[in-house]
Amino acid sequence: MDAAQTTVTPVVWIPETVQEAFALYQEFLPDAEWIAGGTWRQVEREKGKAFAGNVIVLERIFGLASLQEEEKYVRVGACMTLEQLIQEAVISREILGEAMRRIAAPAVRTRGTIGGNIMYGHGDTLPALIALQAELEIWNGESYDRIPVEEAASYDGVFLLTAVLLPKTLEAGPEEVHFFEKIGRREAFTASLLAVSGCFCRQGDGSVRARLALVGGKDAPLRLRQAEACVAEPGWTPEAFFEAFAADYQPEDEPFSSGNYRLQAAAHLFLSHLWLDDKAEKGGVHKA
Ligand SMILES: Cc1cc2nc3c(=O)[nH]c(=O)nc-3n(C[C@H](O)[C@H](O)[C@H](O)COP(=O)(O)OP(=O)(O)OC[C@H]3O[C@@H](n4cnc5c(N)ncnc54)[C@H](O)[C@@H]3O)c2cc1C
Missing domain, CATH: 3.30.390.50 (CO dehydrogenase flavoprotein, C-terminal domain)
Structure with a gap:
């Protein structure tokens, strides 16, 4: 019998704010995890990495599933799915759109989020985001912070990814x-x-x-x-x-x-x- 079969059913939490999601995570650590589309965690679960006792679902959190054009950047909520983003012209015509179109198949892209792709650590969007000079908007338990994508893996402390900030100069100019x-x-x-x-x-x-x-x-x-x-x-x-x-x-x-x-x-x-x-x-x- 493998690990996935022996685990008890996790308690599922569905917070509505970033702060609530973070507080739940801290309260139940180390027996807690966040989940967005769940496509990557399902792969891991099948390989034997059972879900934590407390699964904190991110998909109902306000502001994490929308895209806004700000003055200097496009703010992409961390829970937007890859398929939603492929449908956005501002993303689709750039290399980020190209990277997303080549991830898995429609069933995975319809559930899988950009936040999950970044946070599982090896997602195909990562090099495109780094090349495009994107930043991550994160909540570290005390305040919002902005970090370059390439610094996410070495960030000192736990954070919840709330958005990706893409510079408005996203598209390749003539030169x-x-x-x-x-x-x-x-x-x-x-x-x-x-x-x-x-x-x-x-x-x-x-x-x-x-x-x-x-x-x-x-x-x-x-x-x-x-x-x-x-x-x-x-x-x-x-x-x-x-x-x-x-x-x-x-x-x-x-x-x-x-x-x-x-x-x-x-x-x-x-x-x-x-x-x-x-x-x-x-x-x-x-x-x-
Ligand atoms: C059949 C299949 C093929 C795939 N092919 C590819 C591929 O070609 N290229 C590729 O890049 N990927 C691939 N993937 C990997 C992956 O499933 C997707 O890239 C997807 O984008 C992950 O998003 P998710 O929302 O499902 O992540 P989840 O499974 O929900 O989460 C992944 C991890 O990120 C953490 N997390 C999620 N959101 C946040 C957040 N906002 N803040 C902090 N932590 C967070 C979770 O705790 C978890 O550890 C594939 C997956 C499958 C099942």
Whole structure:
């Protein structure tokens, strides 16, 4: 008999405010957990990680399931489902929409939320959000705070994610390139081995101003600061990029992909945008 079968039925709490949800969590710790769409937790439960004794459902909390356009950003409530967001033009035409369209199948996207995708730690939206310079609005038990997406995993303390704040300059301007790429073990309906994303702008001197990020296998989402610094230099080369990239990213072997495979594949995906696209236009490397 596995762990899921031996557990007692959890008590389900349905709070209506962020503060109530946080207080319940603290009251019942360590036997408590938050749940949004439940799609990821169901996968984990089937693998043997039973639900906590107190399940705190987030979907009825006011303000967590709507989208608002503020002056400088679009505020996306953490409990908006992936499918709802795909239907929003402002999201759909950007790389965030591309990332969401490639997550699982409609049944999962109809229940699964953006908050759950971020908080399970390896979601495909993470690199796109980092590249787009999104921030997270969180409630830490005392106040609301704003943190960059890439700092969520190392945040000192517990927090409830309330919204994602997307800068209004979301869409790629004429000089900017935004990209999202995902590698899985088959074409569709597959968890990613690797998802990479970037937003960049070429400068006249050959340097590139870029924000680059990835998430792969069990790796935590990563902003590639050394790779970004490398391409910011005029005269950078693919070899120099690879060296900087390898300093940012040291993936370990996993059952379905070696660390070296993910390292090589990710470097090539980035270079196909940062280097090849440019050289191809000029009749460069593709001609050889
Ligand atoms: C068949 C299948 C295929 C999938 N394929 C993909 C894929 O291709 N790419 C991908 O990225 N993902 C994939 N997923 C993973 C995942 O289910 C979805 O990404 C989904 O977005 C998770 O959202 P949820 O609301 O269901 O999360 P839940 O299962 O409700 O929660 C996930 C975790 O996040 C925490 N959490 C949720 N909301 C909050 C919040 N507001 N504040 C704090 N913590 C919170 C929960 O406590 C839990 O630990 C797949 C899942 C399934 C079942």
